[in-house]
Each structure stands twice: as structure tokens, then as C-alpha cells.
Amino acid sequence: MFFLSISFIFSRLLIDNRTNTTNHMKQRLWLVFLYLIPMGLLAQTGTVTGTLTDASTDEGLAFANIFNLTTTIGTVTDLDGNYEILASVGDILEMSYVGYISAKATVTGIEKMNFALNSSSALLNEVVVIGYGSSTKKEITGAVSIVKAEEVAKLNPNRLEQALQGQSAGVQISSQSGSPGGGYNIRIRGISTNGDNNPLILVDGVRYADLSALDPYSIESINILKDASASIYGVQAANGVVLITTKKGTKSDKPVIDFHAYVGTQSSARRIPVLNATEYAILSNEAHANGGQTPPFNVISDLGEGTDWQDEVFQNAPIRNYFLNVRGGGDKARYAIGGSYFDQQGIVGGEKAGFKRYTGNVNLDVDLSEKLKFNSVVTYAKQNRKTLSENAIGSVLFNALNMPSTLTPFDEDGDYTLAEGLGAEVINPLQQIANTFNNVDVNRFSGTAGLSYDIAEGLTFTSSLPFNFSLVTNRGFSPIEFYGSGKVFNTVESSVSESTQTYSSWGWDNVLNYTYAYDNVHKIDVTAGTSMYEENFQGVYATGFGVPNNSFEFAAVSQANEIRPGGASSGAGTFRLMSQFGRIQYGYNYKYL
Structure with a gap:
């Protein structure tokens, strides 16, 4: 760019020299000066x-x-x-x-x-959690990323997956839904070809498929195993492993209290530009006239801006989170007790698209003797999530963008304005929100208990029993409602759908670890063990028609007028896995591994 500027100035000076010879010397001096400026800049x-x-x-x-x-x-x-x-x-x-x-x-x-x-x-001696054991940074040869509690706390994430965004190379986090409580996809080094792209997630040794039950502030560290370092878990770790450790007790004379809280509001950062009422009427009249039809709007000057449907559906939504943790202990026992409350309403729908979470956890470590140690973690989480239609034709935001600004939210009688003359799937979004009832409740109780015994110097045997029980209940209600002529969402008979699903699992891991160092030159780490895991699922589903009073208050299958053939079903399944594993690590002079 400097050379273009020089060429322009030089050409202009040549023209000036031809028309005015009296300033010839001054123009030469200016030329030299202007030429040296970019040269000086380039030298920097x-x-x-x-x-x-x-x-x-x-x-x-x-x-x-x-x-x-x-x-x-x-x-x-x-x-x-x-x-x-x-x-x-x-x-x-x-x-x-x-x-x-x-x-x-x-x-x-x-x-x-x-x-x-x-x-x-x-940093070199920092302990890193790996499969069925731990190591130090300087002894790790695989690709392992660490996210600490301090890094998580700085982000104030609503969900733990958000704390992983941009924190680890090769780890992609994407949202499944924009509503509160929506899930996230975790992808470690791309996607696989076996149909399942989810990594194996272990929280204190317990398998998790969804991290919504965890409060981000309860996390001590997150270790992500990306390559061969995850192979000790077998084929289930083909997409990587995420090892999460919750906060544990500490040796201290006085309890250590951690309290985090924040309260705020959320709003839409950007709106999609759409036509106002006047613009819409002008184009609509032109379209009808070009088609040989009568223009629908006679007086355009009185329409003004009209209704901004995005303003109607978007709102400032409150969000709040409270977390309390008490840690302490002595030489023989250490404890950590905590709980949290999280509440987030949607910027679309408010309480109709909200998410609430209550959590409580107890972490206890006891030295039963010099060689025998006991540890346990127990976690309880209760969640409630309400959802609206999204990410599809006929969703709330779809209707907010397709409803013409010439229509008002309510008619002269105070009823919802009907979207007549539009597509069969376009309806009044405010009416849609008011008549949507989708509730999901989750109760989860999980944890692990284990013993560790030092058999000899450098030789330790560990046995642990992870467990999990989850109860998921769903209830959806569709009232009798008329949205307009020919609308696909019109319902002439009320219905209610309910389901109850239980997920239970247990495991038994037995691990033998041996560490031997000779003369601070040779070091050998050997890990061997067995793992058993069983998962059970049961589900009951039913749909009833004819809800009393056409009201969500009475929306229950037991209160419905009838359950039609095929309106009730159930399912069950069991998954078992048994494996043996081993790992040998050799290090020479703390340089070669």
C-alpha cells in the first residue's frame, strides 16, 4: 500500500511540475520527504x-x-x-x-x-487423572487436556459443557437447543464412523450421559483423554474420555467455605430485520396486482410500523445461581458437603421455557488404618425443564418471523388474532406459547464407594462400586384450540401424554497399581484390573384423550375420558459389559517415556 501511495504522489507531482516550474525545488523536497516516510514505517x-x-x-x-x-x-x-x-x-x-x-x-x-x-x-509435578490411576504432567506421553476449577469459575457457565468451549484443542462443543437446559454435543477430534460420536464421561468413576445434573462450581478438575491414553477403557472410549472430579475435603483445622452466587437477566442480542406494516402492505399490494388480484390494503398511510412480532415473543429473562460448599477434615477423615440452586427462564416464553436444578453432594474420605482407606461420593440432583417448539417449521420463532406486521396480537374482543390467509403452518406465536405445555422432571441419585489397600511399598489395590439411579417423568398437554382456517395445529379434542422412565446402573472395578523407581533413573508403573458394568432401562408410555375442563390442571392420563388402542406401551432393556485391562509405563531419567 505504501508503493501505491508513492506512485500516486509522484504522478501528481510530475503534472504539477509541468504546469508550475517555480515550485520545482519545493516539490522535489516534498517528494523525498514523502518517500522516506513509508520507508521508515516499513523498517519497523x-x-x-x-x-x-x-x-x-x-x-x-x-x-x-x-x-x-x-x-x-x-x-x-x-x-x-x-x-x-x-x-x-x-x-x-x-x-x-x-x-x-x-x-x-x-x-x-x-x-x-x-x-x-x-x-x-x-507444573511438572502436577497430578493428572488418567484411566484407572493418576500421573504427573512430566510423565504423560499422550494427549491429555486439563481444565481446572479456577478456569470453570471464571466463565460462570450455566452448564458444565460450556466450560469446555475453547479450553482444549481438538474438543468441539455445540448446542443441541437454544432453550434453557438444552443439551450439548461434545466431540473430541471430530466424529467417528461407528454411529456413536459421544465420548465416555466419568464423574468420580460414575458414567454420565448428560451433564445437566452437575453444577459447574462443584467441579475440581476436568481431564480430557484424546488418544491412546484413553485406550485402557477399550472400545467404549473410541471417541475419547472425559474424566471429571468433584471437590474433595481438605486437611484443615477450620472448615473452608465456598459460596458463589450471581443474578442477572438475559435478552436477545440480535433481531432479524423484517418488513414493517407499511412496507409489507406495499409489497403485498404489488404482488396481488401483478397476479391480477385485488390489492388487500386500501389505506396504507395509516398502518405505520405495525406489530414487531419479535418484540412480542422476546423478553428479558431472569437467571440466578447459588452454590455453597463446605470442606474440611483432619488427619484421619476429610469431607466436602455442598448444594446448589439454579433457575433460568427463556428469553422466548419465560416460564414456559424454563429450567430449574437443585443439587446436593457429599464427599467423604476416611483413613481406616495406615494401609486401608475408604472413599465415597454421593450426589443428588432434581431438575425441571419446560420447552416450546423450536428448530422446525411451525416453531415459535418461525411464526414470529412469518406473521405479518399488519396483524395485532389480539383482536377487538381481546382474543388472539388468527393468522388467516397465510400458510397452514403459520399461527399466532403468542397463542402458541399460551397453549404449549411440555414438562420434564428428572431425579437422579448417583455415587461411588470404594476401598484402597496398600499391600506393600508401591503396590496398591483399589476396589470401587459406582452406582446410578435416574427417574425421568414427562407430561405434555394439548388443549382444544382453533388457530385459524386450515391450520395444521388446530385441535378438536384435548389430549395428554405421560411417560415414566427409569435408568439404573452399577459397576465393580478392581484395580492393582504398582510403582517402582530405581536410583531415580528407572521408573516402572504397572496397572492391571477388571471392570464389570450393568445398565437397566424401563419405560412406560400412555396417551389419553378428553381432558376434563380442557385444563392443564387436570391433565393426567388417569383423568382422561379414554385411552385408545395403541395408546399405551412399555419397554425395557439391559446392557452388560465385562472387561480386563492393563497398562505398563517405563521412564528413564525422567526424560524418556
Whole structure:
């Protein structure tokens, strides 16, 4: 861009020189000055080179990260620790490497800049939870990402999956629904070809298919196993493993109390532009006239802006969360007791699209003797979710965008305005919200209990029993309602649908861990064990017609006038898994694994 500017100025000066020779010398001086300005600017930008080394050994750090915080451009060092990066004077460079303390520096000139990082023994010795055991960062060879409690708390997420967004490379989080309490998809390094793309999720050793029952503040750490480090769980870990640990007790003379709370409101950040009443009437008249039909609007000047249906369905929705945790203990026993309450209403529908969650958990660790230890985790969660139609033709937002702004929400009699003359699936969204009743209640009781025994020095046997029980009840009510001529949502007979589903599971894991280190040079870690798991499902479904008083208050299958043939069904299923596993790790001089 500098060269284009120079060419333009030079051409203009040549023209001026031909028309005015008296200022010839001044124009030459200005030309030289303007030419030097971009040259000076160009001299401030270039490729900065250098070497990144270990401060104690002067050895180059291979594949370390060099990041320009000003331009958000990054690079990595080569095998000898050398790097090249585009930067300008004043840019800030950040150097980081696993197990080392990150450093920042300001570019003072386009020259060679060498850096030395100090190792962090605390980071290298940080304990990382892996399959059926734990290790330290410096001993891990697989791809493992860690999200700590502090990082989760900074985000104030409504659901735990939101805390993983952007926190781990190769992990994609996508929403299944925009309504409160909607689920999320977790994808680790893309999708698989076996039909199931969900990772294996273990919370304190208990399998979870849905993380909505967990309060994000109750989490101590999240460890994501992405590659061969997850293989110890077998084929069920083909899509990766997410290991979640809840907060545990600590040795302290006085209890440690954690309390988090926030209250706020939510609103739509963006609206989709649509025609106002005047614009809609003009185009509608033109369309009818072009089709040889009579224009429907005679007086357009009185219409004004009309009804903004997005304003009608969107609202400021309250959200609040309270979390309390008390931790403590002594030399022999440690405890953590906590509970939370979360309430979120939808920006569409308010309480008709809300989500509430109550949780409580108890974590207890007891040293029964010098060699025998007991641990247990018990969690209870109660959830209530109400939903509206979404992500489909005929949903609330679909109708809000397709209802013409020339119509009002209510007619002169105070009844909902009917969307006559429009598509068969377009109805008044406010009427739709008022007549939608979908409730889901979930009660979940889960936990684990285990014993750990130190057989000999470096040899430990652990046995644990994870369990889970979930009761899910659904109730949906469809009242008698008329939305307009020929509408597909018209109902001439009220109905109610109810279902009850129970999910129960239990497991038994027995693990033997052996660790041996010789002369601080050789280290061997051996893990072997067996795992048994059983999951049971039962479901009962029924639909009844003719609800008394056409009211949700009496909407129950037991109160309905009739249950038609095929209106009731049930189902059940059992899944069992038994496996044996093993893992051997060898390290030499804490450098080669």
C-alpha cells in the first residue's frame, strides 16, 4: 500500500511540475520527504528471529509456542529451539512451553531476540487423572487436556459443557437447543464412523450421559483423554474420555467455605430485520396486482410500523445461581458437603421455557488404618425443564418471523388474532406459547464407594462400586384450540401424554497399581484390573384423550375420558459389559517415556 501511495504522489507531482516550474525545488523536497516516510514505517516491521532455551541447561526447547499477542500470529520452534515470527516494534511476544513458566517481551527492534524459560517444578509435578490411576504432567506421553476449577469459575457457565468451549484443542462443543437446559454435543477430534460420536464421561468413576445434573462450581478438575491414553477403557472410549472430579475435603483445622452466587437477566442480542406494516402492505399490494388480484390494503398511510412480532415473543429473562460448599477434615477423615440452586427462564416464553436444578453432594474420605482407606461420593440432583417448539417449521420463532406486521396480537374482543390467509403452518406465536405445555422432571441419585489397600511399598489395590439411579417423568398437554382456517395445529379434542422412565446402573472395578523407581533413573508403573458394568432401562408410555375442563390442571392420563388402542406401551432393556485391562509405563531419567 505504501508503493501505491508513492506512485500516486509522484504522478501528481510530475503534472504539477509541468504546469508550475517555480515550485520545482519545493516539490522535489516534498517528494523525498514523502518517500522516506513509508520507508521508515516499513523498517519497523519484519521477521524477528531467535532461540528459545532452557534457562538452566541452555538447551533449545523444541516445539515451544511463540505468540504475537498484538497481531495474534503464532509459530513454534524447531528441534533446536529456533524460531521466526513476523512482528513490529512495540509488539508483545509471549513464549510458553509445557512445564515452564511463560514469559513476555516487547519487540524493540527487528533483530535477533533470544529467550530463556525457567522450568516450573510445580507444573511438572502436577497430578493428572488418567484411566484407572493418576500421573504427573512430566510423565504423560499422550494427549491429555486439563481444565481446572479456577478456569470453570471464571466463565460462570450455566452448564458444565460450556466450560469446555475453547479450553482444549481438538474438543468441539455445540448446542443441541437454544432453550434453557438444552443439551450439548461434545466431540473430541471430530466424529467417528461407528454411529456413536459421544465420548465416555466419568464423574468420580460414575458414567454420565448428560451433564445437566452437575453444577459447574462443584467441579475440581476436568481431564480430557484424546488418544491412546484413553485406550485402557477399550472400545467404549473410541471417541475419547472425559474424566471429571468433584471437590474433595481438605486437611484443615477450620472448615473452608465456598459460596458463589450471581443474578442477572438475559435478552436477545440480535433481531432479524423484517418488513414493517407499511412496507409489507406495499409489497403485498404489488404482488396481488401483478397476479391480477385485488390489492388487500386500501389505506396504507395509516398502518405505520405495525406489530414487531419479535418484540412480542422476546423478553428479558431472569437467571440466578447459588452454590455453597463446605470442606474440611483432619488427619484421619476429610469431607466436602455442598448444594446448589439454579433457575433460568427463556428469553422466548419465560416460564414456559424454563429450567430449574437443585443439587446436593457429599464427599467423604476416611483413613481406616495406615494401609486401608475408604472413599465415597454421593450426589443428588432434581431438575425441571419446560420447552416450546423450536428448530422446525411451525416453531415459535418461525411464526414470529412469518406473521405479518399488519396483524395485532389480539383482536377487538381481546382474543388472539388468527393468522388467516397465510400458510397452514403459520399461527399466532403468542397463542402458541399460551397453549404449549411440555414438562420434564428428572431425579437422579448417583455415587461411588470404594476401598484402597496398600499391600506393600508401591503396590496398591483399589476396589470401587459406582452406582446410578435416574427417574425421568414427562407430561405434555394439548388443549382444544382453533388457530385459524386450515391450520395444521388446530385441535378438536384435548389430549395428554405421560411417560415414566427409569435408568439404573452399577459397576465393580478392581484395580492393582504398582510403582517402582530405581536410583531415580528407572521408573516402572504397572496397572492391571477388571471392570464389570450393568445398565437397566424401563419405560412406560400412555396417551389419553378428553381432558376434563380442557385444563392443564387436570391433565393426567388417569383423568382422561379414554385411552385408545395403541395408546399405551412399555419397554425395557439391559446392557452388560465385562472387561480386563492393563497398562505398563517405563521412564528413564525422567526424560524418556
